[in-house]
Amino acid sequence: xxxxxxxxxxxxxxxxxxxxxxxxxxxxxxxxxxxxxxxxxxxxxxxxxxxxxxxxxxxxxxxxxxxxxxxxxxxxxxxxxxxxxxxxxxxxxxxxxxxxxxxxxxxxxxxxxx
Amino acid sequence: xxxxxxxxxxxxxxxxxxxxxxxxxxxxxxxxxxxxxxxxxxxxxxxxxxxxxxxxxxxxxxxxxxxxxxxxxxxxxxxxxxxxxxxxxxxxxxxxxxxxxxxxxxxxxxxx
Numbered sequence: 001x002x003x004x005x006x007x008x009x010x011x012x013x014x015x016x017x018x019x020x021x022x023x024x025x026x027x028x029x030x031x032x033x034x035x036x037x038x039x040x041x042x043x044x045x046x047x048x049x050x051x052x053x054x055x056x057x058x059x060x061x062x063x064x065x066x067x068x069x070x071x072x073x074x075x076x077x078x079x080x081x082x083x084x085x086x087x088x089x090x091x092x093x094x095x096x097x098x099x100x101x102x103x104x105x106x107x108x109x110x111x112x113x114x
Numbered sequence: 115x116x117x118x119x120x121x122x123x124x125x126x127x128x129x130x131x132x133x134x135x136x137x138x139x140x141x142x143x144x145x146x147x148x149x150x151x152x153x154x155x156x157x158x159x160x161x162x163x164x165x166x167x168x169x170x171x172x173x174x175x176x177x178x179x180x181x182x183x184x185x186x187x188x189x190x191x192x193x194x195x196x197x198x199x200x201x202x203x204x205x206x207x208x209x210x211x212x213x214x215x216x217x218x219x220x221x222x223x224x225x226x
Contacts, residue, residue, distance in 0.1 A: 032212045043118070043204055043217035044157075051212060090157075094212065101172075102215060104157045 002027045004093045006105035014113050019063075019078040021108045023091035026072060033074045034092040035065055038107075044090060050074065061085070086112045116141040118207050118218035126224045133192040135221050137205030145208040146188035147215060148172075148180065150201040157204065163188055195225045 007022040025031060032051045036044040048059025055067040065076045074091060091105040121136035137146065147162040149172075159172030161180040169180050177199060181189040192199055202222050206215035 032214075034214045036217075041123075041220070041222065043219045044206075046214050046216065049214050092214075101159060106154075106156050 002029075002031065002093045002101075002103045004091050004103055004105040006089075006091050006108050008108050009106070010109045010111065012111040012113065013081045015083055016080050019076070019081045019085065019110065021076040021089050021091075021110065023074045023076065023105060024072055025074060025091070025093045027093055032094050033065075033067060034094075034102075035059065035063070035074075035076050036090045036092060038088045038090065040087075047076070047089075081110075081112050083112050083114070086110055116143065116207050116216040118205055118216055120203075120205050120218040120221050122221050123219060124222050124224075126226060127192075127195050128226055129194075129196055131192075131195045133195050133223070133225075135190040135192075135203055135205075135223070137188045137190070137207075137218055139186050139188075139207040141207065141209070142185060143207045143209045144185075145211070145215075146182065147206040147208070148178075148188070148190045149204045149206065150174070151204055151220070152201050160190065197225050199223065200225045 004025045034049045035047040038044045047063050048057045050057045050067045058064045063078045088107045088109050090107050092102050094102050117140045119138045127133050148160040149157045151157050158174050163169045163182040179191045202220050204220045205218040208215045
């Protein structure tokens with residue numbers, strides 16, 4: 001079985017400062033991991049994905065995440081926040097073998113102040 | 115990238131009505147999904163389909179049904195709408211099972 005924990009429900013940063021959104025996972029199988037972003041009244045947009053290739057994954061809009069198997073973590077980072085990054089972010093886990101449902105974290109709302 | 119189109123962004127219906135939510139994709143992917151999203155509860159899977167005319171129940175299928183007559187279209191049906199079905203409904207599409215799902219913009223449904 002898979003599960004995912006997003007450690008912070010809200011994160012506040014100032015524009016131009018680094019962003020760190022934390023995610024821990026558990027999986028009985030070799031996992032695939034994703035980060036999605038959701039802007040108000042919109043669907044979920046894929047930011048990046050890890051599917052057992054390079055452990056440091058680069059995504060869109062300057063975001064990246066590092067898969068750390070020993071820590072069962074997949075934290076999302078960005079060196080410098082922009083006002084347009086304010087949104088809700090979801091960490092998602094599934095398995096690489098056969099059909100496994102996507103398991104969504106409860107989300108982290110990122111607030112960016114000027 | 116996959117384009118996932120949901121027929122309505124906002125919809126208001128009355129209790130007891132039969133409600134249809136439509137989702138169309140442009141990539142010929144086998145797997146399609148319906149979720150509902152509620153504050154504090156996250157995304158919950160209602161139904162999914164892995165091929166034409168094939169469907170499987172998700173975590174919360176009660177009060178819903180689905181239809182997939184053509185590969186590109188997946189419909190969610192509320193047989194008799196109730197106020198507790200007021201929610202944001204999201205359709206998603208997926209190629210291989212280990213690949214990410216691609217989402218539509220959602221339908222915000224209000225049942226009065």
